[in-house]
Amino acid sequence: MSDSARGSLDRRRFLTASAGAALTAAVLPGCATSVDSGSGAGGSGKTLTVMTLVNEWDAKTKKTIEKLLDVKLRIVTYDVTKLNAMLASKNPPDVVRSIGATDTPYFAARGLMTDLDPYLAKSDALKASDLAPANDVWRFDGKKQGTGPRYGLAKDYSQDSMFWYRTDQFEAAGLQLPSATKPLSMDEWLDLGKQLTKRRLGKVKVYGLSATSLGLFSQLMSWTASAGGSLFADDMASVDFSSPEALKALQWYIDYTKADIGPSVLNPNPDGWDGPTYQASRMAMSCNGFWFGGVIGGDAKLSAVSRFAPAPQLGSHRVSPCFSGTGFWIPKEAKNKDAAWKLFEWYFAGQPAKDRAASGWGLPSLNSLRSLVPQDNAFHKQAYQVQEQDTPYFSVLPVSPYAQVDALSGILSKVLPDAIKSGTKAGKIADTLNSRMNDQLAQGKELLG
Template structure:
């Protein structure tokens, strides 16, 4: 028979052993959670992307072994950071938010993973042909569109009514300029028109390149000779600078998409010509003071057969060499699926789902009813022709960009020169001369000009 002290000692030892065994067992049970995959996602700070981040609990509930980490940047910073990372094989990101410009160029360089395992219910054939074609290389999809867009006129119906002006469905630039000047009342901080002025190949140059197309201008002729010394570009830039001087807001050379969206939603813009994706924000009473006073029209033209509208999509892609392809593919499939559109509709209403990617959205009666801008958006997307973007023939593809690797750096520099012309720190003639000299130098260095 054991002494009480020995019994107590044995009992203590047994409890300790039991604790160790239970601890080991619990480690075995939670073992799989230790295999958690963290995805670092680089994205743009546009409204639809911010909304998506707020809905990712739906994804993580379905994929508890995947953790999401976000790097959210404004457009210019995002483009620079993502381009540098993928070109240097930095491996900082697992999912990239990139545009229609980058996808075919990067795919041909072998920098992107083909998205051929998005799932049986993803329905790739439902993607709008105009958007899908820009993301496809050699028959393979290399990025999935989160939202697609063209550009159009958004305008204040109350201000037009007050001024006795009727906006046509397909306005000319002359009409837009005349209306903008009539609507302007700077004493009340009402500006007839808000347009992009912030320097950047995807900021002011997206707008100005599309506008220049409708003025008969082009970046290069058939032999890749830069065309900034031609009268069509001078007419474009003079028109833009003079219009913004007369009817634009102060500090316009610092305004990009988000800044102009804020101005329009606060009631300070009579018209805003920009991405069709903005339609759901300017008509959302939670975000816009003028939500019930907004009309839509096609981007303007000059009677030359081309309107000043572009074609773009923000897309999700996976960098080549990624060690997390399966998890990244799951996320991209979720974020760009039909079920995601339905999720947004259930939380925010059909008018606020990401537009411009799927045919089924535009045949959905609920969306058509909720989104008065749906038809105008689809018509604008379908009317943009990346293969024939200009009045005169060109050797390049792309509406508001030129699909060559050199364009990003070149257009960033040209954008700075044109923004300086808008701010008044240089003249239109000087900006065009500088753009021409820069373009000739860079295109010669790259071997396009012999």
């Protein structure tokens, strides 16, 4: 499995690990628990400490990095409690793996991230002008995400509201295949999902549609945006699920859940994620971005019956966002920033970046590497052409600096199941979500000052 594959598949584990308000401890004196950061970590000038996945690099690659950077590489497995403690004690890792789309405002607003613009200005390997627009999820101007200084870089990315489908299941159901250029409406998408779902003895045998593979909160943001609205207020200090656009998005998800045609807060996928289910012909449509083609492309039979489609839209304001943009950032108090930047140049512009681009597991972070994306067969060509059609509709959907998206997602998980089961009206559910999420955001704003 490629690095990009691990990054995408480990995303939900990363999100689960960082759920809740634990990160508040990173900026509150005395809140950090003690942690053994290991001998030689930080300050020695000889050890580069990287907090990332335990399998980020194999032994051979680690040696390559150590020789290239003239350092001893120390890998610290990502753990939110340990990260909090290291940040609070001003002895952080030199490099941290994170999710740009959801984490940047939170960390940047607390002054925990290094501004990378001065490094980009001097670098021969990495230039701001070569960065794909999706890297803007790593920007924060002090109030809103998407503009201002760059605080991290994406290793690769996808536009995560796009979806994959199986032509064999469409043909068996006598349904027309989705257009490669014109996005479906959300209602059309839901209707197709209902027609493609297969049941046995009252239980779902084949999911017709998986609509929220990379997170419900992010998808609600996207659907609300396509309807012409925003979940967050302009000052990012509150949400409003009661607005016409957000209420429409919430109602769509309630209808999807009640239809029982795919994984939801009421009936999670037993497989844990879409990959195995789609591969086993037990899912007709999977809402995942370009990276999911890496799951499909290695199987000739599966790729022969799989196609990519534009992001469905709830309204007339077409959007196709990125929900992840996983990459690295350098803590402001890091002791070995120069070595950290050299790692960035190698990882984001060197051979690893070229290998990721050629693997098909996501789109390259640098525009200059786009030509390496596979187009060697009909499957890859179709997916790439559809991706090119959706590329102009990318935009950053800003998240609030006052609470982690994972904490807000946790509120969805607590509120929605019982509310949907009991038949609670969407308007009342919206009121409950507003109350609980805005309390969370208010607490975060007060702590941030």
